[in-house]
Amino acid sequence: MGFDELFAQVVAPFFGRREPRVRARSYLLGLLSALERKNGWSLADFAGDTRPDGTQRLLNHARWDANQVRDALRAQVAERLGDAGGALVVDDTGFEKKGRRSAGVQRQHTGTAGKITNCRIGVFCS
Numbered sequence: 001m002g003f004d005e006l007f008a009q010v011v012a013p014f015f016g017r018r019e020p021r022v023r024a025r026s027y028l029l030g031l032l033s034a035l036e037r038k039n040g041w042s043l044a045d046f047a048g049d050t051r052p053d054g055t056q057r058l059l060n061h062a063r064w065d066a067n068q069v070r071d072a073l074r075a076q077v078a079e080r081l082g083d084a085g086g087a088l089v090v091d092d093t094g095f096e097k098k099g100r101r102s103a104g105v106q107r108q109h110t111g112t113a114g115k116i117t118n119c120r121i122g123v124f125c126s
Helices: 003-014 018-032 040-047 053-060 066-081
Strands: 090-096 106-110 115-125
Touching: 003 018, 003 066, 018 040, 018 053, 040 053, 090 106
Parallel strands: none
Antiparallel strands: 090 115, 106 115
């Protein structure tokens, strides 16, 4: 199953209006892309927009339930990849950052550094 078919079956039904559905598709494609830096501006550029306003509107104001989308995606993954002896591992890891200009950087504890420092948290699933 390709991205478009998966999106149409699993994610799209949670968006009642076409505009946020199209925006969500572009946003997910950007997140899954090989972009070196994934911030509001680079994701907007990837989607063909000149500003990140549309994606910010999707994330902050559009009517959709992120928990329902997550649950639907989890069910789809379990159906396709599931194994009675398998396990899904989700790990959040802190990445120390020296500057303040990267998106998502803030002072917080990271086990990687073993202290409170400027870092970004990444979530990995396997």
